[in-house]
Amino acid sequence: MKKYGKWAAGAALALILPAVYFYLLEFYTRNPFEQIRPYAHLFNLLLFELAGGILFCLLGRLRTAYRVLGALTMVFGIANAYVVRFRTNPIVPWDLFSLRTAASVAGNYDFTPDGRMVTVTLLFLAVIAALRPVKLRIRFPLWMRAIPAAVLVVVLSVFSGVLQQESFQNSHRLYNKLFTPTVMTKYDGTVVTLVMNMAYMSIDRPAGYRVAEAEEILADYGQTGEDTETEDLPNIIVVMNEAFSDLAVLGEFETNQDYMPFVHRLMAGAPDTVTGMLNVSVCGGNTANTEFEFLTGNTMAFLPQGSVPYQQYINGSCASLAGYLGQLGYQTVATHPYNADGWDRDRVYEQMGFDESIFREGYQSAYRIRDYVSDDACVDKLIELYEGKEEGSPLFAFCVTMQNHGGYDEATEDFTPDVFVEGTDNFSLEQYLSLMRVSDAALERLVEYFAEADEKTVVVFFGDHQPGDAVAGPVLSLNGKSYRTLDEEELKLRYQVPYVIWANYDIAEEQNADTSVNYLGGELLRRVGVPTDAYQNFLLELRESYPIFSTVRTVDADGAETEPDAGDEQIERYRKLQYYRLFDEE
Numbered sequence: 001m002k003k004y005g006k007w008a009a010g011a012a013l014a015l016i017l018p019a020v021y022f023y024l025l026e027f028y029t030r031n032p033f034e035q036i037r038p039y040a041h042l043f044n045l046l047l048f049e050l051a052g053g054i055l056f057c058l059l060g061r062l063r064t065a066y067r068v069l070g071a072l073t074m075v076f077g078i079a080n081a082y083v084v085r086f087r088t089n090p091i092v093p094w095d096l097f098s099l100r101t102a103a104s105v106a107g108n109y110d111f112t113p114d115g116r117m118v119t120v121t122l123l124f125l126a127v128i129a130a131l132r133p134v135k136l137r138i139r140f141p142l143w144m145r146a147i148p149a150a151v152l153v154v155v156l157s158v159f160s161g162v163l164q165q166e167s168f169q170n171s172h173r174l175y176n177k178l179f180t181p182t183v184m185t186k187y188d189g190t191v192v193t194l195v196m197n198m199a200y201m202s203i204d205r206p207a208g209y210r211v212a213e214a215e216e217i218l219a220d221y222g223q224t225g226e227d228t229e230t231e232d233l234p235n236i237i238v239v240m241n242e243a244f245s246d247l248a249v250l251g252e253f254e255t256n257q258d259y260m261p262f263v264h265r266l267m268a269g270a271p272d273t274v275t276g277m278l279n280v281s282v283c284g285g286n287t288a289n290t291e292f293e294f295l296t297g298n299t300m301a302f303l304p305q306g307s308v309p310y311q312q313y314i315n316g317s318c319a320s321l322a323g324y325l326g327q328l329g330y331q332t333v334a335t336h337p338y339n340a341d342g343w344d345r346d347r348v349y350e351q352m353g354f355d356e357s358i359f360r361e362g363y364q365s366a367y368r369i370r371d372y373v374s375d376d377a378c379v380d381k382l383i384e385l386y387e388g389k390e391e392g393s394p395l396f397a398f399c400v401t402m403q404n405h406g407g408y409d410e411a412t413e414d415f416t417p418d419v420f421v422e423g424t425d426n427f428s429l430e431q432y433l434s435l436m437r438v439s440d441a442a443l444e445r446l447v448e449y450f451a452e453a454d455e456k457t458v459v460v461f462f463g464d465h466q467p468g469d470a471v472a473g474p475v476l477s478l479n480g481k482s483y484r485t486l487d488e489e490e491l492k493l494r495y496q497v498p499y500v501i502w503a504n505y506d507i508a509e510e511q512n513a514d515t516s517v518n519y520l521g522g523e524l525l526r527r528v529g530v531p532t533d534a535y536q537n538f539l540l541e542l543r544e545s546y547p548i549f550s551t552v553r554t555v556d557a558d559g560a561e562t563e564p565d566a567g568d569e570q571i572e573r574y575r576k577l578q579y580y581r582l583f584d585e586e
Contacts, residue, residue, distance in 0.1 A: 057149035241439055281551035302574075463497035507527055516553070
């Protein structure tokens with residue numbers, strides 16, 4: 001009888017512990033009882049129960065199995081909490097491809113745990129320690145225990161596959177819009193979201209896709225201005241500025257001085273200048289995805305949320321703005337003052353058709369801010385490239401800056417914040433806004449230089465994404481909001497950054513020309529008089545119907561929000577052309 005009681009207690013413990021671990025995991029980032037949907041609670045618990053059962057069968061001891069499960073869950077929860085803190089979005093399966101890049105900048109973040117993290121971790125450790133008296137074990141050899149373990153693995157695999165089916169998700173009210181992982185985990189829980197996202201590890205061919213059809217579509221759009229002479233083409237200087245954004249889109253706040261006076265003047269209206277808000281597909285990180293959308297014209301809306309095309313899908317020659325401009329006679333140079341292997345740029349830039357790539361080694365004596373090469377040094381490099389370019393060849397220079405990379409919470413000897421916000425003394429926000437002011441001044445210097453240049457030149461400037469919640473949070477708080485409780489419409493504001501197209505010759509100026517980054521390359525060429533290719537012509541036509549198209553927002557010509565999988569013929573053409581350009585174009 002005592003033996004049966006021991007097993008009954010063990011069975012109860014085996015049922016209860018996975019639930020405890022699930023809820024503790026969620027408490028690292030949110031209160032799971034506020035918004036996780038009913039079926040999602042059940043499915044997360046079932047996944048934890050299956051994982052616990054597999055470990056119990058393999059290890060043979062209940063105490064050991066559930067200590068391992070608890071430790072693994074705790075470590076994952078801590079890592080996920082830091083990822084959410086630094087980039088807003090939680091861990092997604094594709095982060096495995098980004099570990100090297102993340103490690104290269106990890107030293108610039110503050111890993112001091114907050115009160116929530118300390119409390120939850122102590123609770124985890126207390127539960128794991130409390131298992132010491134548990135001595136229940138399976139007294140069978142490993143090969144026999146492996147049989148039920150294998151059965152449970154099959155059950156887990158089947159159930160995971162069921163979770164990934166859209167019909168099942170809809171019938172059980174799981175959130176599956178892939179809006180952002182933040183929203184999915186809010187409603188579905190962390191582990192269910194991870195399992196659902198695994199369905200998108202590979203890219204399926206669009207329904208009805210044929211290579212011949214994609215080629216026919218492109219042939220219909222052709223290229224414009226084939227007879228344009230090289231000497232008529234302007235130099236194009238593109239600066240994608242790390243984390244550059246105007247947090248005023250999130251709500252009002254007062255500062256002791258303007259943190260981007262030059263950009264604000266341009267956006268208020270300036271000759272030969274186009275400005276607006278640029279809708280991007282990432283927030284707080286994954287810079288390479290904004291690069292990808294700008295350089296290729298492709299959209300992350302058709303790719304798995306959180307994926308990184310540079311590392312996952314570009315494995316050979318890739319059609320891009322650089323390759324196309326090279327065909328027009330441009331000298332094409334990419335420059336980034338940091339590690340060459342970050343996001344695999346050293347490989348990808350070559351595959352995109354850049355003639356030359358310049359990384360950290362090309363900035364040996366450059367002035368640094370917070371140990372990052374400054375934006376001023378990037379301006380010097382761009383001027384150097386212009387002055388040293390081949391005579392008779394226009395220059396396309398694509399610069400990805402590094403100065404403003406997170407984190408922002410540590411004081412350094414080489415930079416003192418001088419922008420302060422009324423109503424808060426948050427150092428991260430002060431440092432971030434002060435860095436924006438430095439970037440703004442560097443852009444002004446770049447524009448002033450080319451205003452006096454002899455050759456026609458265009459300067460394009462935009463941010464890759466907004467900073468993480470540690471910086472945006474105080475602004476939201478000043479407006480009575482919290483990043484933990486933003487609704488979908490409010491979250492969309494976290495994916496907007498300013499952009500500027502400025503020319504030292506006559507172009508039609510425009511304000512409030514909001515767009516998305518996948519359109520920006522074609523829009524740039526059209527506005528400054530450079531011929532556009534077939535794919536850009538298609539995108540320019542698509543933009544008439546859908547002026548904003550990103551992972552986060554798809555907006556039609558009437559200003560109504562829609563979905564990128566709405567079934568519209570134009571959208572389906574876009575999906576097919578993107579697949580062709582990524583995977584089948586030779």
